[in-house]
Amino acid sequence: MAVQYDEQKQYWEGIRERRAPTHPAVLAFARHKLDIMLKTLPQGSSRPKTMLEVGAGNGFFSHTFATAFDLTCLDFSQNMLDRNPLPADRKVQGDAEHLPFDDDSFDIVFCGNLLHHLEEPIIAVREMARVARSFVVLVEPNAMNPLMFAFGVGKPAERGTLKFTRRYVRKLGEQAGLKARRMVTQGAVLPNKTPSLLVSPVSRLEIPNPFGFYHIAIFETPGNAVVGGAE
Numbered sequence: 315m316a317v318q319y320d321e322q323k324q325y326w327e328g329i330r331e332r333r334a335p336t337h338p339a340v341l342a343f344a345r346h347k348l349d350i351m352l353k354t355l356p357q358g359s360s361r362p363k364t365m366l367e368v369g370a371g372n373g374f375f376s377h378t379f380a381t382a383f384d385l386t387c388l389d390f391s392q393n394m395l396d397r398n399p400l401p402a403d404r405k406v407q408g409d410a411e412h413l414p415f416d417d418d419s420f421d422i423v424f425c426g427n428l429l430h431h432l433e434e435p436i437i438a439v440r441e442m443a444r445v446a447r448s449f450v451v452l453v454e455p456n457a458m459n460p461l462m463f464a465f466g467v468g469k470p471a472e473r474g475t476l477k478f479t480r481r482y483v484r485k486l487g488e489q490a491g492l493k494a495r496r497m498v499t500q501g502a503v504l505p506n507k508t509p510s511l512l513v514s515p516v517s518r519l520e521i522p523n524p525f526g527f528y529h530i531a532i533f534e535t536p537g538n539a540v541v542g543g544a545e
Protein backbone atom coordinates (compact mmCIF):
# COMPACT_ATOMS: atom_id res chain seq x y z
CA MET A 315 0.00 0.00 0.00
CA ALA A 316 1.29 3.51 -0.84
CA VAL A 317 2.26 5.66 2.13
CA GLN A 318 -0.14 8.33 3.44
CA TYR A 319 -0.38 11.90 2.06
CA ASP A 320 1.45 13.64 4.95
CA GLU A 321 4.28 11.09 4.95
CA GLN A 322 4.54 11.47 1.17
CA LYS A 323 4.79 15.25 1.42
CA GLN A 324 7.44 15.00 4.13
CA TYR A 325 9.35 12.51 1.98
CA TRP A 326 9.42 14.80 -1.10
CA GLU A 327 10.20 17.90 0.94
CA GLY A 328 13.32 16.07 2.14
CA ILE A 329 14.58 14.79 -1.24
CA ARG A 330 17.96 16.29 -2.18
CA GLU A 331 19.94 13.91 -4.37
CA ARG A 332 18.13 13.80 -7.75
CA ARG A 333 20.03 14.33 -10.97
CA ALA A 334 19.63 17.65 -12.80
CA PRO A 335 17.07 17.71 -15.68
CA THR A 336 20.01 18.37 -18.05
CA HIS A 337 21.87 15.14 -17.15
CA PRO A 338 22.30 13.05 -20.36
CA ALA A 339 20.29 10.12 -18.92
CA VAL A 340 17.44 12.42 -17.91
CA LEU A 341 17.42 14.16 -21.29
CA ALA A 342 17.28 10.81 -23.13
CA PHE A 343 14.57 9.51 -20.78
CA ALA A 344 12.34 12.55 -21.36
CA ARG A 345 13.08 12.79 -25.10
CA HIS A 346 11.91 9.20 -25.76
CA LYS A 347 8.57 9.92 -24.07
CA LEU A 348 8.17 13.22 -25.93
CA ASP A 349 8.88 11.51 -29.27
CA ILE A 350 6.18 8.90 -28.61
CA MET A 351 3.71 11.66 -27.74
CA LEU A 352 4.54 13.78 -30.78
CA LYS A 353 4.13 10.77 -33.10
CA THR A 354 0.68 10.11 -31.65
CA LEU A 355 -0.80 13.58 -31.11
CA PRO A 356 -2.28 15.60 -33.96
CA GLN A 357 0.11 17.98 -35.72
CA GLY A 358 -0.38 21.18 -37.70
CA SER A 359 -3.08 23.63 -36.71
CA SER A 360 -4.81 21.11 -34.40
CA ARG A 361 -1.57 20.40 -32.49
CA PRO A 362 -2.14 20.56 -28.70
CA LYS A 363 -0.35 23.63 -27.36
CA THR A 364 -0.99 24.08 -23.66
CA MET A 365 0.12 21.39 -21.20
CA LEU A 366 -0.26 20.94 -17.46
CA GLU A 367 2.31 18.63 -15.89
CA VAL A 368 1.08 17.13 -12.62
CA GLY A 369 3.68 15.97 -10.07
CA ALA A 370 6.41 17.68 -12.09
CA GLY A 371 9.08 17.29 -9.40
CA ASN A 372 12.46 18.83 -10.19
CA GLY A 373 11.71 18.91 -13.91
CA PHE A 374 12.92 15.65 -15.47
CA PHE A 375 10.12 16.01 -18.04
CA SER A 376 9.45 19.75 -17.67
CA HIS A 377 12.83 20.82 -19.05
CA THR A 378 12.31 18.89 -22.32
CA PHE A 379 8.52 19.26 -22.64
CA ALA A 380 8.79 23.07 -22.35
CA THR A 381 10.49 22.98 -25.78
CA ALA A 382 7.32 21.53 -27.35
CA PHE A 383 4.42 22.89 -25.26
CA ASP A 384 3.28 25.99 -23.42
CA LEU A 385 3.91 24.29 -20.08
CA THR A 386 2.57 24.82 -16.55
CA CYS A 387 3.89 22.60 -13.75
CA LEU A 388 2.17 21.54 -10.56
CA ASP A 389 3.62 19.76 -7.54
CA PHE A 390 2.67 19.70 -3.86
CA SER A 391 6.30 19.93 -2.73
CA GLN A 392 7.87 23.39 -2.58
CA ASN A 393 11.27 21.70 -2.36
CA MET A 394 10.74 19.94 -5.71
CA LEU A 395 9.28 23.06 -7.35
CA ASP A 396 12.28 25.12 -6.21
CA ARG A 397 14.54 22.66 -8.07
CA ASN A 398 12.38 22.71 -11.22
CA PRO A 399 13.95 24.95 -13.93
CA LEU A 400 10.66 26.44 -15.20
CA PRO A 401 10.08 30.16 -14.52
CA ALA A 402 8.32 30.90 -11.22
CA ASP A 403 5.12 32.04 -12.96
CA ARG A 404 4.83 28.57 -14.59
CA LYS A 405 5.02 26.65 -11.30
CA VAL A 406 1.99 26.02 -9.10
CA GLN A 407 2.01 24.38 -5.69
CA GLY A 408 -1.06 22.18 -5.40
CA ASP A 409 -2.53 18.73 -4.86
CA ALA A 410 -3.02 16.33 -7.77
CA GLU A 411 -6.30 15.21 -6.20
CA HIS A 412 -7.71 18.77 -6.11
CA LEU A 413 -6.29 20.55 -9.15
CA PRO A 414 -6.69 24.35 -8.79
CA PHE A 415 -7.90 24.84 -12.39
CA ASP A 416 -11.24 25.10 -14.19
CA ASP A 417 -12.58 22.30 -16.38
CA ASP A 418 -10.93 22.06 -19.83
CA SER A 419 -8.11 24.46 -18.91
CA PHE A 420 -5.28 22.72 -20.85
CA ASP A 421 -5.04 20.91 -24.20
CA ILE A 422 -3.04 18.11 -22.54
CA VAL A 423 -2.49 17.03 -18.98
CA PHE A 424 0.67 14.98 -18.46
CA CYS A 425 1.61 13.04 -15.35
CA GLY A 426 4.79 10.99 -14.96
CA ASN A 427 5.76 8.74 -12.07
CA LEU A 428 3.30 10.17 -9.55
CA LEU A 429 0.28 7.85 -9.59
CA HIS A 430 2.06 4.84 -8.10
CA HIS A 431 2.73 6.97 -5.00
CA LEU A 432 -0.99 7.65 -4.38
CA GLU A 433 -3.37 5.57 -2.27
CA GLU A 434 -6.18 5.91 -4.83
CA PRO A 435 -4.70 7.01 -8.18
CA ILE A 436 -8.14 7.17 -9.81
CA ILE A 437 -8.95 10.36 -7.84
CA ALA A 438 -6.03 12.20 -9.47
CA VAL A 439 -6.75 10.73 -12.93
CA ARG A 440 -10.36 11.97 -12.73
CA GLU A 441 -9.04 15.43 -11.87
CA MET A 442 -6.66 15.32 -14.85
CA ALA A 443 -9.53 14.27 -17.12
CA ARG A 444 -11.58 17.18 -15.79
CA VAL A 445 -8.99 19.89 -16.53
CA ALA A 446 -7.83 18.37 -19.87
CA ARG A 447 -9.54 19.60 -23.02
CA SER A 448 -8.22 16.89 -25.33
CA PHE A 449 -5.59 14.48 -23.98
CA VAL A 450 -4.28 12.95 -20.78
CA VAL A 451 -0.87 11.27 -20.95
CA LEU A 452 0.37 9.00 -18.16
CA VAL A 453 3.86 7.55 -17.69
CA GLU A 454 4.25 5.02 -14.87
CA PRO A 455 6.74 2.28 -13.99
CA ASN A 456 5.94 -1.21 -15.26
CA ALA A 457 5.25 -3.81 -12.56
CA MET A 458 6.26 -6.53 -15.05
CA ASN A 459 9.80 -5.16 -15.33
CA PRO A 460 12.02 -7.16 -12.93
CA LEU A 461 13.91 -4.09 -11.65
CA MET A 462 10.74 -2.04 -11.10
CA PHE A 463 9.19 -5.04 -9.38
CA ALA A 464 12.24 -5.29 -7.09
CA PHE A 465 12.00 -1.54 -6.25
CA GLY A 466 8.31 -2.07 -5.46
CA VAL A 467 9.06 -4.93 -3.08
CA GLY A 468 12.15 -3.36 -1.50
CA LYS A 469 11.28 0.36 -1.13
CA PRO A 470 8.16 1.31 0.85
CA ALA A 471 7.76 4.58 -1.13
CA GLU A 472 7.65 2.55 -4.38
CA ARG A 473 5.24 -0.18 -3.14
CA GLY A 474 2.39 1.11 -5.33
CA THR A 475 4.39 0.12 -8.45
CA LEU A 476 3.39 -3.51 -7.92
CA LYS A 477 -0.14 -2.93 -9.27
CA PHE A 478 0.95 -0.89 -12.33
CA THR A 479 0.47 -3.42 -15.10
CA ARG A 480 -0.43 -2.17 -18.56
CA ARG A 481 -4.02 -3.34 -18.02
CA TYR A 482 -4.24 -1.42 -14.73
CA VAL A 483 -3.03 1.84 -16.36
CA ARG A 484 -5.53 1.46 -19.19
CA LYS A 485 -8.35 0.82 -16.73
CA LEU A 486 -7.44 3.92 -14.71
CA GLY A 487 -7.95 6.07 -17.80
CA GLU A 488 -11.16 4.31 -18.78
CA GLN A 489 -12.59 4.62 -15.27
CA ALA A 490 -11.98 8.38 -15.54
CA GLY A 491 -14.04 8.46 -18.76
CA LEU A 492 -11.03 8.58 -21.13
CA LYS A 493 -10.39 6.53 -24.25
CA ALA A 494 -6.97 4.94 -24.87
CA ARG A 495 -5.48 6.25 -28.10
CA ARG A 496 -2.09 4.57 -27.71
CA MET A 497 -0.52 2.35 -25.04
CA VAL A 498 3.22 1.69 -25.24
CA THR A 499 5.37 -0.28 -22.80
CA GLN A 500 9.05 0.44 -23.25
CA GLY A 501 11.99 2.08 -21.52
CA ALA A 502 15.64 1.19 -21.24
CA VAL A 503 17.06 4.39 -19.70
CA LEU A 504 16.58 5.07 -15.98
CA PRO A 505 16.92 8.84 -15.43
CA ASN A 506 18.41 8.64 -11.96
CA LYS A 507 20.57 5.55 -12.45
CA THR A 508 21.83 4.97 -16.02
CA PRO A 509 25.50 6.12 -16.17
CA SER A 510 26.20 8.86 -18.74
CA LEU A 511 28.51 6.58 -20.75
CA LEU A 512 25.75 3.98 -21.20
CA VAL A 513 23.01 6.38 -22.31
CA SER A 514 23.80 6.13 -26.02
CA PRO A 515 24.08 2.30 -26.29
CA VAL A 516 21.13 1.71 -23.95
CA SER A 517 18.96 4.15 -25.93
CA ARG A 518 19.12 1.72 -28.85
CA LEU A 519 17.01 -0.62 -26.72
CA GLU A 520 14.22 1.97 -26.55
CA ILE A 521 11.71 -0.16 -28.41
CA PRO A 522 8.29 -1.41 -27.27
CA ASN A 523 8.46 -4.58 -25.18
CA PRO A 524 6.28 -5.96 -22.36
CA PHE A 525 9.16 -5.85 -19.85
CA GLY A 526 10.33 -2.26 -20.52
CA PHE A 527 10.68 0.09 -17.57
CA TYR A 528 7.61 2.27 -18.27
CA HIS A 529 4.06 2.37 -19.57
CA ILE A 530 3.25 5.39 -21.72
CA ALA A 531 -0.52 5.78 -22.01
CA ILE A 532 -2.06 8.40 -24.28
CA PHE A 533 -5.76 8.93 -23.64
CA GLU A 534 -8.23 11.29 -25.22
CA THR A 535 -11.09 13.05 -23.51
CA PRO A 536 -14.69 12.56 -24.66
CA GLY A 537 -14.77 16.19 -25.94
CA ASN A 538 -11.36 16.17 -27.63
CA ALA A 539 -11.82 19.73 -28.85
CA VAL A 540 -8.42 19.99 -30.58
CA VAL A 541 -8.84 17.14 -33.07
CA GLY A 542 -12.62 16.90 -33.08
CA GLY A 543 -12.82 13.19 -32.27
CA ALA A 544 -10.82 9.96 -32.17
CA GLU A 545 -8.91 8.49 -35.10
Ligand SMILES: C[S@@+](CC[C@H](N)C(=O)[O-])C[C@H]1O[C@@H](n2cnc3c(N)ncnc32)[C@H](O)[C@@H]1O
Binds near residue numbers: 389
Ligand atom coordinates in the same frame (compact mmCIF):
# COMPACT_ATOMS: atom_id res chain seq x y z
C1 LIG B 1 8.58 10.31 -8.43
S1 LIG B 1 8.42 12.06 -8.41
C2 LIG B 1 8.17 12.33 -10.14
C3 LIG B 1 8.66 13.66 -10.56
C4 LIG B 1 8.70 13.83 -12.10
N1 LIG B 1 7.38 13.72 -12.67
C5 LIG B 1 9.65 12.78 -12.67
O1 LIG B 1 9.17 11.84 -13.34
O2 LIG B 1 10.85 12.92 -12.44
C6 LIG B 1 6.76 12.32 -7.78
C7 LIG B 1 6.42 13.80 -7.63
O3 LIG B 1 5.04 13.91 -7.33
C8 LIG B 1 4.87 14.84 -6.30
N2 LIG B 1 3.63 14.48 -5.60
C9 LIG B 1 3.39 13.39 -4.83
N3 LIG B 1 2.10 13.39 -4.41
C10 LIG B 1 1.52 14.51 -4.92
C11 LIG B 1 0.22 15.07 -4.85
N4 LIG B 1 -0.76 14.48 -4.16
N5 LIG B 1 -0.04 16.22 -5.51
C12 LIG B 1 0.96 16.84 -6.21
N6 LIG B 1 2.21 16.37 -6.31
C13 LIG B 1 2.49 15.21 -5.68
C14 LIG B 1 6.13 14.74 -5.44
O4 LIG B 1 6.38 15.92 -4.72
C15 LIG B 1 7.18 14.47 -6.50
O5 LIG B 1 7.76 15.67 -6.98
